[in-house]
Amino acid sequence: MQNDNALIQQLKNKDERALSVLYDKYSGAIYGVIIKMIRDEGKAQNILQDTFMTVWDKAESYDVDKGRFYTWVYRIAKNKTLNVLRKTDPLIQTDDFSVHINKEDAISIDAEYLELNGAVKKLEDHHKEAIELVYFKGLTHREAHKEMDVPLGTFKSYVRQALKQVRETYTKTLSLILLILNAL
């Protein structure tokens, strides 16, 4: 974090090296989100470039006190991807997500890109799906609970629990590493 803050300050001062370092650090995660959302490599690459272009242009408006740099970039990328999706298929704007789902099947893409990894992978199915819908498909909570066909409150608790478990797995791994480091 401390490292990030220094880089972000340099980014605000239009330091290209800072952009390069931050890109190397976050472009993979952001690209992962975009490609899962849009399911088209060419479009995903354009959106990724566009996202970091915006990061460069609008760096001044990013406020460290309001949240992590990653969260900020994630929101930019998500909005851009949703805009492209809306332009490509006007039906996306409606509440009929079957269109969204059907469309996904039509596009051939390396299945590897769509697979979930890490802590999310170990979650129970309904928790995994909840995270996938809001985080990797860009649905709102209101859209996602209809998609899963559960009440909004239930859906919200799915998300909350899923995040809790991810955090726990993460801290476990972290403490394990710390233990090993200590043991050494």
Add this chain to the structure above:
Amino acid sequence: MDKKTLLENGILEQYLLGELNADQCTQIEKMLVSDAELKAHFDELEEAFETIGLENAVTPPALVKSKLLKDIKTQESPKVVTLKKTNNTKFYFGIAASVAGLLMIGSFWMYSQLNDVKEQLQIVEMNNTELNSTIEVLNVKLKENNASFNAIVNPDTEQYILKGNASLPEAKVVSYVNHKSKSVIINTERLPELDAEHDYQMWADVEGVMIDMGVISKDKTIMTMAYIDDAESLNITIEPAGGNDHPTVERLVTNVYLR
């Protein structure tokens, strides 16, 4: 919105994912600043989402990065320069446009003024010519009148009155004859008007021969006629328009003997 609602209703998650509107965002951002516990919780959420993101990263092709850095360079350098340039050119364009505008308005004004002046000048010139011609006419008339007046009031001038004969009883012509200066002036005021095909003509009788003194003008009442030496009488006849070489004696309208 209180802290409990925020924590239990998944609103922080929605805020994180960018699902809320601007008003709600501002509200939550205020609460995050003022509440350290809330901020800590939000930080945990962010960390979890970031972890998920990093764990599911897909490495983008290197091409994207090189394109990005290239675009930034090409966007950056002209951006600064052109911004300044356009500002400057805009500024100068503005000045130039204002000056041109003023010049144009000025020219239009001058042009319309010039046209007005030209028109006025034309009118003045016309008036001037009119006046000049009037003056000329008046001068000529004045000269004639002076001459006639001088001739008439001259003590050597003698007055002879030609009264109309039986064929034209209403006619009366007054003639002023000066034998010294050899001039004849007549007043034809009382001579009845003739049609366009006829004129009055005056003759002097010298030893039985009628000598032409001139055709009497239709548009003058006072006029000078030719003085003939040794005239015994003055005669007026009606002749074809423009006058005749020899008098038509049958159409003699008046005559007077000179003494």
